[in-house]
Amino acid sequence: MTPQTAIRMADYNSQMNRRLYQAAARLPPEKQHQECGAFFGSLFKTMMHIAVGDTIWLHRFAQHPDALSLREEMEVFTKPRTLDQQLFDTLAELDPYRRKLDLIIIAWAATLTPEQLGQTLRYNNMAGQSMEKDVALLVTHFFNHQTHHRGQASTLLYQAGVDIGVTDLMALVS
Template sequence: MGMQQDLELMASYNQWMNAKLYEAASQLTPAELIEERGAFFGSIFGTLNHIVVADTIWLKRFATTQTASARTLAVMVDLPMPARLDQVMFDDLPGLKAHRQWLDTVIINWVAALTDDDLETLLSYHNTKGIASKRRYSSLIVQFFNHQTHHRGQVSTLLSQAGVDIGVTDLLALIPDEQQAKL
């Protein structure tokens, strides 16, 4: 499996896990969703919002490149840049969920359009504190997916503490068993 296939797997995993998290979160009341739970972004809802904020920031950065795949991110250009990492993008779960589903489709389409040249590109950007960086595109995409996984892990713990079981969360569930595939 090459880098492109690995990234496509991560995009699928991202979409699958987000669907599971939002389905589980929908079992809670609005008050339970915004309850302060001591997480980095306070609540389940705050953490779900943060993931959308971070994805938006990164996708807008990726959209600025002169790569072949950047055309698939043109839909991101007109979205406002979040001002803070804890910004509330939507104030209700249905609105946040609909936007999350849209973002996940954007991510799937973007990753499918990535080329080897794209992955070798260097991306120049400023972080949220204004510090300039120039890093390899492929490594930043890995960071993009790792960040999502990190915070989804927090949400799955918070949901579990609230009495909601989201089921299997391992990436392994989406990796084909090559031995069985050959039978």
């Protein structure tokens, strides 16, 4: 992971989230919340999990000594207690939250330096265990996690008759 790659991934993340949310909004709320046998059940719960995961990781990244602006941005976001926590009841409520997260991710990615990516970050996992990992690996995981679950969400959309189009990173990011 390099600072330039983090910036590209933040941009890609934002673009894909816009497309995902626009596509999901074409479905009636009952279809968004319909249990489909996916890992998180429904399209809505899958999209909620992505936002929850991003919030958790951003709080962890904000613990880095050089992440003052991220710490300040994340102060208004309550850290979720579980990976399946429901922060909102509707896509219309989740959408502005997602947009704010994406802006924070883009701004944060632009601040990353090779030195920061070469350091380690100590954080507590969801079980409360202390962990210490390379920042570059954690940032890679952060973006990979989003992509993984957006893939699940795009499959659920496709099964519901909504195609979000090309999602390939190489086709969307220059």
